[in-house]
Amino acid sequence: MKRKYLEVTVMSDEFVNSYTFSIGGMQFTENAAEGKTFVIIKVHFHQIGDDPQYIGPTDFWLIDHNNYKYDCDYRTYSLDGGLTSTTLYKNLNAEGKILYEIPIEANGLKVQYNFATFWDSPKIIEWIIL
Numbered sequence: 001m002k003r004k005y006l007e008v009t010v011m012s013d014e015f016v017n018s019y020t021f022s023i024g025g026m027q028f029t030e031n032a033a034e035g036k037t038f039v040i041i042k043v044h045f046h047q048i049g050d051d052p053q054y055i056g057p058t059d060f061w062l063i064d065h066n067n068y069k070y071d072c073d074y075r076t077y078s079l080d081g082g083l084t085s086t087t088l089y090k091n092l093n094a095e096g097k098i099l100y101e102i103p104i105e106a107n108g109l110k111v112q113y114n115f116a117t118f119w120d121s122p123k124i125i126e127w128i129i130l
Contacts, residue, residue, distance in 0.1 A: 005049025006088070010111050011042045011095070013129040019099070021078045030075065037104050040079070041111055041129070044095040047088035056085030057098045063126070065108030073099045 016038050018031045032038050039062065045055050057077075062070040076082045076099045083096025102109075115123040 005047065005051055006053045006055075006115075007046040007048060008113060008115070008125075009044045010127040010129075011044050013039060013041045013111070015039055019079065021075075021080050023078070032101055035104055036101050038073075039100040039102055039109070039129070040097050041100075042081075042095065042097050043083060045088060045093060047090055047092045050090055052087045052089050054085070054087050055083075055094060057083045057096070058085075060098055060111055060113050062100050062102065062106075062129075063110045063112055064102070064106040068106070070100050070102050070106075073101050075099050 016032075018029050019038055019040065020027055020029050022028070041060070043060065045053075047053050057072045060072060064070070076097070077084065079097050079099050081097045083094070083098050086094060088094055109129045110126045111129055112124050112126045115125055
């Protein structure tokens with residue numbers, strides 16, 4: 001999807017029971033809590049305008065078939081390739097992964113992103129991920 005100054009793409013999604021991450025050259029495995037699973041989405045940004053654009057993982061969330069909202073998990077920041085919050089300037093790109101821990105029975109999932117700037121009314125776009 002394209003905002004006036006920013007292109008945003010959800011490139012992939014995966015459902016996993018565990019994921020690995022590295023700290024100081026050591027590798028660790030994190031398992032989902034009982035009755036839960038992890039959803040990892042990969043997003044890409046391309047800044048096409050002149051004005052800087054702030055991006056971050058908390059700009060995205062999941063919605064299930066019951067309209068229950070799941071915010072990104074704080075462990076996104078330890079995820080290998082996790083999306084970090086940053087400001088993009090003209091012609092710059094960024095991409096990264098965002099982690100969610102959701103109930104196994106959650107279905108009909110959609111990724112939502114608020115395309116509005118701080119002072120605008122919300123402009124929500126979404127991608128269906130099943």
